[in-house]
Amino acid sequence: MAHYDLLVIGTGPAGQKAAIQAAKLGKQVGIIERKEVVGGVCINTGTIPSKSLREAVLYLSGYRQRNLYGAGYRVKDAIAIEDLAFRANHVITREVRIVENQMARNRVDMIYGQAGFVTPHRLQIRQRDSVIEHDADYIVIAVGTEPARPPHVPFDEESxxxxxxxxxxxxxxxxxxxxxxxxxxxxxxxxxxxxxxxxxxxxxxxxxxxxxxxxxxxxxxxxxxxxxxxxxxxxxxxxxxxxxxxxxxxxxxxxxxxxxxxxxxxxGRVGATAGLNLEAIGLKADTRGRLVVNEHFQTAIPHIYAVGDIIGFPALASTSMQQGRHASCHAFNHADRTDTDLLPYGIYAIPEISMVGRNEEDLNKAEVPYGVGIARYREIARGQIIGDENGMLKLLFHSRTHELLGVHGIGEGATELIHIGQAVMAYHGTIDYFVDTVFNYPTLAECYKVAALDGINRLPRPWPPIN
The missing domain is CATH 3.50.50.60 (FAD/NAD(P)-binding domain)
Known part of the structure; x- marks a missing residue:
């Protein structure tokens, strides 16, 4: 049995960052993975495979070029499942190696097996041929989720x-x-x-x-x-x-x-908490296997944290990473200034969607006077070049102060484009910044300037003074 400053359960994005952050602070850290490979759902079955699949489909189907070369354009006529899986498997293999190398470089002990609580400070790890126990001053639960499989659905793994x-x-x-x-x-x-x-x-x-x-x-x-x-x-x-x-x-x-x-x-997805033996320490997950935490991601037992998909919305890899980092910083009294009001969201549909800040419904409920500015990709030279004529960028701003309040985008590159607006919002900037800034031409970033000008032009003009 070994003693650790921190034990992390789960090697997905949340667990990885919690472990590495604690190691950077000079702590003795162990991370436990119940499967044979690291990376959790994100790398092995969720985010990375699905986004790799998306890129393979976009390339092989010629979808991105159809506005330019016609609806029948394809790179490959007969696309097989092996064509799609090839790219995903290639990326997964590389990502697994990256995570393993990160753990090794930061001297984080990799422990394979199913973890379960014995006491609030001790974990039992059931391995293939043995059972071991370790204890820790702090524990981070980052076990992620798995697909909901209700009994009335006759899953057969084929159709x-x-x-x-x-x-x-x-x-x-x-x-x-x-x-x-x-x-x-x-x-x-x-x-x-x-x-x-x-x-x-x-x-x-x-x-x-x-x-x-x-x-x-x-x-x-x-x-x-x-x-x-x-x-x-x-x-x-x-x-x-x-x-x-x-x-x-x-x-x-x-x-x-x-x-x-x-x-x-x-x-839906349900938290993968079934094997943790939470009842032994008095913790209880909700009906969907999720744990309740405070603003620092502490559970009802202060030295036990929970981060990532296991705590529910927004359940994104990006937010999970920051939650893991914040939990370790808080546990070891290290300052962390995560801005939870400016979390970006990326949805990798075709077309992709991204947003940060408030939407119109939020602003209407709060009775905030706001303006709207829109730029459409078909108005932007870069949009014509890449063949995306349906994309758009939408800016929401305070109608009197011009402070940027929300950015919403759909179309090619939306998940990258959103971060320009996020940076301006972080410093309470106004849309006038975009009007006065020179953007590379032709780029999608030019949408910010067009949308800002559109928003200003929509504002009511003051009446001239009466003589």
Missing amino acids: IIDTDGLLTLKRIPDSIMIVGGGVIGVEYASILAALGIPVTLIDKRPRLLEFVDAEIIDTLQRQMKEMGISLFHEEEVVGIKKGSDHRIHVTLHHAQPIQATTLMYAI
Whole structure:
């Protein structure tokens, strides 16, 4: 048995950064991984594979070039699952090596096995051929989540799959139904539609991604329909059956039954807390396996922290990294100035979406007087060059002070473009900054200048004085 200053459970983005930050502070750190490879869901089944899949699809299908060369343009005519998996497997292998090297360079002990609590300071790790125990002054739980698999869904890993199952299929589906219009469902629906696969997306809400700006979502939904995606809003699945024709037959609450060769169930994820033996220390996860934490990511037991997807929204790799770092800084009394009010969001659908700050609904509720400025990619030379004529950048600003309050984008490069606005917002800058700044030409960054000018021009002009 060894004693550590910090033990981290889980090697996903949150766990990695918690461990490395503590090691940088000179602490003795161990990190525990229950699977045979590091990286958690992010590297192995979630963020990295899905984004690699997206890039493979965009390249092989020629999707990005179709506005220039025609709707029938393709780099490769017959795209197989092996073509898509090749890129994902290449990136996964590289990312795993990077994480392993980071741990080794920072002298973080890698411990493989299933961790469970014995006492609030001691963990038991069940390995393949043995059981060991270690204790620590502080413990960070960063075990992540796994797809929800309700008993009424007859998963078979071939034609009825969860969101981790796409790249394990033996062939690309001829058609697919995706149940759940959250981030993962929207991303996979648009990615598969870009391949020319008939896609049906079923969601119980009146519109997709209700936390995203309504105008951005209107643009997304319009483009998804143009890609051939059938959208069912305010609809629920009441029955799933695999027929003798090997097709999946779905009964809906309101609409007529539908069918496809494959169904992906993409409604929710649950915390991977089942094996942690939390009851032994008096901690309890909620019905979705999540833990409650305070602003410093401490659980009800102050020396035990929880970070990443296990604590719920926003459940993004980017935010999880910062949560892990913050937890270690707080545990060891090191200053950390994370700005949790300016967290950017990136949704890697086709087209991609990103946002930072407040949206119109927020500003209306708070009765903040605001202006809107919009730049459309078709007005920007770079948009014409890259063949994206549907993208847009939207700025929200205080109508009197001109302070930038929110940035929302959709289109090629939106997740990169958003950080310019984020930097200006961090220093309470105004949209006048964009008006007075010279941007490289031609770039998408020029959208900021066009949108700022558009916003200023929309403001009511003061009446001339009466003589």
